[in-house]
Amino acid sequence: MPYFTKINGVYNPINTTDMNIDKDFTFQTIKLTLDYEGEVTATLISSKRNVGNRKSVLYLHGYNDYFFHAHMAEKFNENNFDFYALDLRKYGRSLLKHQHPNYCKDIQEYFEEISIAIREIDKLTKVHLYLFGHSTGGLIASSYMNYGAERNRINALILNSPFLDFYQSLFEKFFSYWGSKIISTIAPYAKINGALPPVYAQSVNKNFYGEWDYNLDWKPLKGFPTFFRWVVAISIAQQKLADSNIKVPILVMHSSASKKINTFSEEPMSRDTVLDIEDIKRVGVTLGDNVTLLQIDHALHDIFLSTKAVRETAFDKMFSWILKVK
Numbered sequence: 001m002p003y004f005t006k007i008n009g010v011y012n013p014i015n016t017t018d019m020n021i022d023k024d025f026t027f028q029t030i031k032l033t034l035d036y037e038g039e040v041t042a043t044l045i046s047s048k049r050n051v052g053n054r055k056s057v058l059y060l061h062g063y064n065d066y067f068f069h070a071h072m073a074e075k076f077n078e079n080n081f082d083f084y085a086l087d088l089r090k091y092g093r094s095l096l097k098h099q100h101p102n103y104c105k106d107i108q109e110y111f112e113e114i115s116i117a118i119r120e121i122d123k124l125t126k127v128h129l130y131l132f133g134h135s136t137g138g139l140i141a142s143s144y145m146n147y148g149a150e151r152n153r154i155n156a157l158i159l160n161s162p163f164l165d166f167y168q169s170l171f172e173k174f175f176s177y178w179g180s181k182i183i184s185t186i187a188p189y190a191k192i193n194g195a196l197p198p199v200y201a202q203s204v205n206k207n208f209y210g211e212w213d214y215n216l217d218w219k220p221l222k223g224f225p226t227f228f229r230w231v232v233a234i235s236i237a238q239q240k241l242a243d244s245n246i247k248v249p250i251l252v253m254h255s256s257a258s259k260k261i262n263t264f265s266e267e268p269m270s271r272d273t274v275l276d277i278e279d280i281k282r283v284g285v286t287l288g289d290n291v292t293l294l295q296i297d298h299a300l301h302d303i304f305l306s307t308k309a310v311r312e313t314a315f316d317k318m319f320s321w322i323l324k325v326k
Contacts, residue, residue, distance in 0.1 A: 023048075024047065024048055024049070024070055024073070025045050025046060025047055025048060025070075025073070026045070026046045026048060027043055027044070027045055027046075027093065028043065028044040028045075028046070028120075029041050029042075029043055029094075030042045030043065030044055030113055030116055030117070032089060032112050032113060032116075033112060035089075035109065036105070037098060037099050037100065037103075038098055038099075039096060039098070040089050040090075040096075040099075041089065041094050041096065042086055042087065042088055042089050042094045042112075042113035042116075042117075043086065043087040043092070043093040043094045044084060044085075044086060044113075044116075044117050044120060045067050045084065045085040045086070045087065045093075046082075046083070046084050047073045047076075047077055047082065047083040047084075049073075049074075049077040049083075050077070050082035050083065050084075050124075051082065052082065052124045052125050053124075053125050053126075053127060054080055054081065054082055054125060054127055055080065055081050055082070055125075055127050055128045055129070055130070056081060056082040056083070056084060056121050056124075056125055056127070056128070056129050056130070057076055057081050057082075057083055057084065057129070057130045057131075057132050057158075058084045058085070058086065058114075058117055058118065058121060058129065058130070058131055058132065059072070059083070059084065059085040059086070059132045059133075059134075059137075060085075060086055060088065060114070060131070060132065060133040060134065060137030060138075060140055060141050061085070061086075061087070061088070061091065061092070061134060061137050062134045062135030062136045062137050062138075062163070062302065063102060063135060063136040063163070064102065064196060064219055064220065064223045064224055065091065065092075065134070065135070065136075065137075065219055066087045066091050066092025066093065066214075066215070066218045066219060067085040067086070067087055067092065068212070068213075068214040068215070068219075069085075069304060069305075071304075072304050073085070075315050075319075079319050079322075081130075082121075082124070082125065084117065084121055086113055086114065086117055088110050088113060088137075088140075089104075089109065089110065089113060090102055090103055090104070091218070092215075092218045092219075093218075095218065100189060100227065101224040101225075102224050102227075102230065103189070103227050103229070103230060104229075104230060104233050105188075105229055105233055106233050106236070106237075107139065107140050107143055107233055107234065107237045108143065108147065110140050110144075111144055111147070111148050111149065114131075114140075114144055114148060114150070115148060115149045115150045118150040118153050118154070119150065122153060128155040128156070128325075129153055129154055129155060130154070130155060130156045130157070130158055130322070131144070131145065131154045131156075131157050131158070132157075132158040132159075132160070133157075133158070133159055133160070133162060134159075134160040134161065134162075134302055134304075135160070135161055135162065135163045135274070135275070135301065135302070136163045136234070138159040138160060138161065138162025138163060138164070139162055139163045139164060139234065139237055139238065139241075140237075141157060141159065141162075142157070142159065142162060142164070142241060142244065142246065142287055143237050143240065143241070145157050145246045145248065145288075146240070146241075146243075146244055146245065146246060154248060155248055155249075155325070156248050156249045156250070156251070156322070156325045157246060157248055157249070157250045157251070157287075157288075158250075158251045158253070158318065158322075159250065159251065159252045159253060159284065160253050160302065160303050160304065161253065161254055161255065161272060161274070161275055161280060161299075161301050161302065161303060162252065162280060162284065163234070163238075163275060164238060164241060164279060164280055164283035164284060165238055165275075165276070165279035165280075165282075165283055166234075166235070166238075167258075167260065167274065167275050167276045167279065173235075176231060176235075177231070177232065177235045179228075180228035180229070180231040180232050180235075181228075181232050183228045184227070184228040184229035184231075184232055187228075188229055189227060189229070190227070190228050190229075191225035191226060191227045191228065192225060192226050192228070193222075193225050193226075194222060194223075195223065195225075195226035196222065196223035196226070196274075197260075197261070197262050197273070198221055198222055198264075199261050199262060199263070199264050199268045199273050200268065200273050200274055200300070200301055201219075201220075201221040201222070201223075202221070202264050202268070203264070203268045203269050203273070203300060204300065204302065204305045205221060208264075209264065209269065210305070212305055238283075241283060241286075241287065242286075244286060244287045244288065245288065245289075246287050246288035247288065247289075248288070248290070249288075249290045249291075249292070249325050250284075250287050250288050250290060250291045250292070251292050251294060251318065251321050251322075252280065252281070252284035252285070252287070252291060252292065252293050252294065253294045253296055253299075253303055253314065253318065254272070254277045254280045254281065254284075254293070254294070254295060254296070254299075254303075255271055255272040255277055255295070255296060255297075255298070255299040255300065255301070255303065256271070256277070256295050256296065256297040256298060256299065257270070257271040257272070257277065257298075258271055258272040258273070258275060258276050258277040258278075259271055259272075259273060260273065261273050268300075269300070269307070270298035270299075270300075270310075271298070271299075271300075272299070272300065272301045273300075273301060274301040275301060281293055292321060294317055294318070294321065296310060296313060296314045296317070297310070297313075298310050299311075299314065
């Protein structure tokens with residue numbers, strides 16, 4: 001499958017061999033029900049090392065994100081899992097020219113592709129299936145496990161720094177929600193640029209201080225514009241989690257520290273600069289009756305993009321938890 005970079009308004013193919021994506025994965029385009037912007041697709045990604053008839057995991061990426069985590073798939077395959085991921089609608093490989101990137105009016109819009117992916121995986125194996133979400137993907141996964149059509153086919157939920165609350169004061173959250181609601185009612189595609197500080201991107205991208213290579217058209221360093229309607233959709237989904245009653249075991253992983261940082265230094269390389277870990281712990285423990293909170297020392301927001309020693313510790317602890325899940 002070709003990848004493209006936009007140069008002077010023209011999309012040109014780029015070499016992605018170094019990302020180990022083309023040669024190690026297959027990509028299935030899922031045509032979805034037309035929405036308010038027209039044609040909609042999602043992309044189901046499968047490791048070529050999958051063998052079927054063993055435990056499987058379905059990974060959901062975060063905001064301003066898509067699946068490029070080949071090392072994660074390798075770890076799951078090495079631990080006798082089949083690995084799948086989704087590029088959700090309007091993200092990454094699923095983003096179509098007529099669409100607004102990352103836009104949604106309700107996060108339950110994503111439930112359609114999640115349900116289809118679960119049914120596709122179920123055709124290949126009847127063994128345990130784990131749902132794994134990072135950041136906004138963690139919020140979507142948690143919501144799906146409360147309301148999704150195929151939630152009863154999921155045996156456990158794994159959350160990597162889930163976006164369970166905004167990293168704001170109560171006043172800021174009140175103003176953000178109501179301001180976004182009013183603005184988006186008048187102008188559905190109203191947006192704000194630069195809502196994501198560049199520090200986190202600098203801590204993971206190989207052209208700065210990180211070690212990861214990815215498509216900057218699909219995961220821009222400064223982030224896509226943030227739509228006010230998206231803020232409302234996220235806020236409502238988070239509020240609904242007050243009634244969360246997930247029946248399966250849940251693992252909530254988070255860094256050991258968090259801090260908002262606007263200028264790069266060594267500090268952002270060892271903490272969550274996107275979300276507040278206290279929010280993650282406070283809300284995470286209420287998602288169901290069987291929740292394990294797991295702190296990963298010195299981890300980034302995406303724990304599995306942290307430095308090698310940190311992410312290896314995270315993998316070890318995560319798989320130890322999985323072994324205990326009945």
